[in-house]
Amino acid sequence: MVYKLSATLNFHSSDVRAISSPTSEIVLSASRDSTAVYWKKSASDASFAPASIFKPSERYINAVAYLPPSAENPSGYAVTGGQDAVINLFSLEDGQSEPVYSLIGHSENVCCLDVGQDGTIVSGSWDRTAKVWKNFQLVHDLKGHQQSVWAVLAVDSETTLTGSADKTIKLWQQNKVTRSFQGHRDAVRGLVIVPDIGFASCSNDSEVRVWTWEGDSVYTLSGHTSFVYSLGLLPTGDVVSAGEDRSVRVWKDGECSQIIVHPAISVWAVSVMPNGDIVSGCSDGVVRVFSAAEERWAAAEKLQEYEAQVASTSIASQQVGDVKKSDIAGMEALSVPGTKPGEVKMVKNEGGIIEAHQWDNAAGAWQKIGDVVDAVGQGRKQLYEGKEYDYVFDVDIQDGVPPLKLPYNVTDNPFTAAQKFLQVNELPLTYIDEVVKFIEKNTAGVNIRTGSEYVDPYTGASSYRSTGSSQGGQQTGGYVDPYTGASRYAPQATPSQQDFQSYSDPFTGSGSYRSTSQPAQPAKPTSSGFSTIPVAQPVRFAQANVEAMQNKIFQLSDSLGQSGVSITPLLNPGEKEALQTIFSFVSQAASSPSATQSNALLSSTVEVVLVLLERWPSANRFPLLDLSRLLFAYSPSTFSDVSFLDRFTSGLFTASDSDSGKAKETNILLLLRAMANALHTGLTAAHNSWLTQVLQQVEKLNYADLNKNQRTAYASVLFNFSCALVSGLKTNEQAFTYHLSMLLEAISGERVDSEPGYRSLVALGNTVYSKQSQATLSSQAPIFRSALLSLASTFPEDRVRMVVNEIVGNL
Structure with missing residues (x-):
């Protein structure tokens, strides 16, 4: 059984981080381009085409799952999670592009999702928790991991499996840990049930392990040369894995039976269709389908084109071993068959270029997988405090003192990364230009894709906007983040x-x-005993992406109206006008925080916030509570009347007091920020x-x-x-x-x-x-x-x- 390319699905402009293939006609993909795509197979020519594009926010989407059809929604749902910390459910009905439900409760990036047979949704996050949702309500908060939860599995209606960057796997009965599995030497990234045995897990330690539910490690599948990110299960019960070494591997009876090399740096995700076809998502933004059924293989010219793409890809030298170029044999070495599937051999061609070839056991031949080059950085992702980075530098600050860790992603703003590094390690911001230069020097040659900085999960709040140039002549005023509109931070000079x-x-x-x-160098105490x-x-909580907040409020209003939550119009013309006035004022204030505004908002205008807080369900109040934070920050004179101030804050406390766990956590956070500003x-x-x-x-x-x-x-x-x-x-x-x-x-x-x-x-x-x-x-x-x-x-x-x-x- 040999897998070959069946279909290539092109739409995404950045890494495809997650894949779900619930049927042989449906593929769901999630990407760092902030979109999720619902792909539908054509009945006429068997090709896949986008049926719907979902964009819940401007942030990366890192997880996707499929919620099966129900009487309420016969087409099913796409479930997405990402850096905005919100889980969104989109109907797969034609023409639907807005989320039907938003599940709020995580405080950091949602990096994994799974859906059980009964519709239970399980999510995992960088906030070190997993959460179990039923009927779109939070029912269990799984707290126990010491680092990010990178993998989740809904075993049955009451049982959940989680894998973490703390290297452990935990089995939960409702919200209680019943067993902890230890054996991986690095972060656990993927989980899949293996019938009649238990489950399989994959890890950054490059291994796939198969376990019994009782905690025994049955066997280990070794062969990947870098992080293993994702697992799938074939109808035969064989395991499929994907990882940072550009490959999808098919494992049969504990042995690797085939390696499918991709023309990309990473294969982030793999999924298996009911018909046995394998779907992969890669760092090149492409979704690919591979089939063992010859009738579903792509045309011969497409197969040749794909092989050429793989052969022309450059490979970092770290991925194929540390071998002196002078010791590498010529092309004649390929006349000797490989000894095992996936064996990699480097040969020097007539032009002196080092090529990497991999033994394809199914075809009985060596397959060129790329030209070997010296890497510009690390050849694989790094984890720091449970989170994933392209680089984790060791920075020596002082002789005799252990180096400090500087995590960095190529999509980060160097100024933001440098500033955070200085803040975390209690170092003066006067070093910021030196740290930025260090980052830029050590990532030279890397294609830095402009992306959004990490922002507030509810408002889109970004880092401080530039007020000019930073020291050392680094111009920052002209750089604008295309997602948040935020500029690089320029520290105050004195x-x-x-x-x-x-x-x-x-x-x-x-x-x-x-x-x-x-x-x-502590300051000398004053005569009062204080220094x-x-x-x-x-302190003010004043950063915000006002446009994103405004869009969210109007989006929630529209969705509530469509769902029939209230028979009263959720925003009448007067209320819409008041909100527009508020957002116009706040937007101007947020973009020019040092400017003095001549006119404050009238309390009669701000009253609309209280009216909507009373009317809207608790789960939908969070952007209104967050807007209140900005009102206190930018228009304090609106609340000069103490009686109005008292009435307004009383309304905020009442609105945040919800019995719903998923809403209450968020509302309390935003309430406290608003009170600090008040x-x-x-x-x-x-x-x-x-x-x-x-x-x-x-x-x-x-x-x-x-x-x-x-x-x-x-x-x-x-x-x-x-x-x-x-x-x-x-x-x-x-x-x-x-x-x-x-x-x-x-x-x-x-x-x-x-x-x-x-x-x-x-x-x-x-x-x-x-x-x-x-x-x-x-x-x-x-x-x-x-x-x-x-x-x-x-x-x-x-x-x-x-x-x-x-x-x-x-x-």
């Missing part, structure tokens, strides 16, 4: 000593705070009652139950309140008591991420500095000292140590 450098958080659009003073403290400038400068004693209500409502959230992004926003609320105290706000005892209680909870409870802990720490420092309610502070000083020392032990960072020492010395 930050003030007390300023906190702000690096754009990829999830919140906000800054991660740290002193601009080098950690190794780093106080920090009086509140605590702006200029608060007076007239706001005390309102402040008390806000802190009382926020305190009801259990800090231990919040995820990383929520905790960062929670800590920002506390920090901004402390900035008001530093600026002279005389608050009442009740609000102050709530504030201290929340600070203690955050400082005592943070054991995972230093950023929310540090923000809470600085908030406490500001509070102590403000010298308000000294009696209350004094009575709790021993408890706070213990919590502070524990935090410093958990996060042994210079910035933490400095502030802890200042606070302890002044309590």
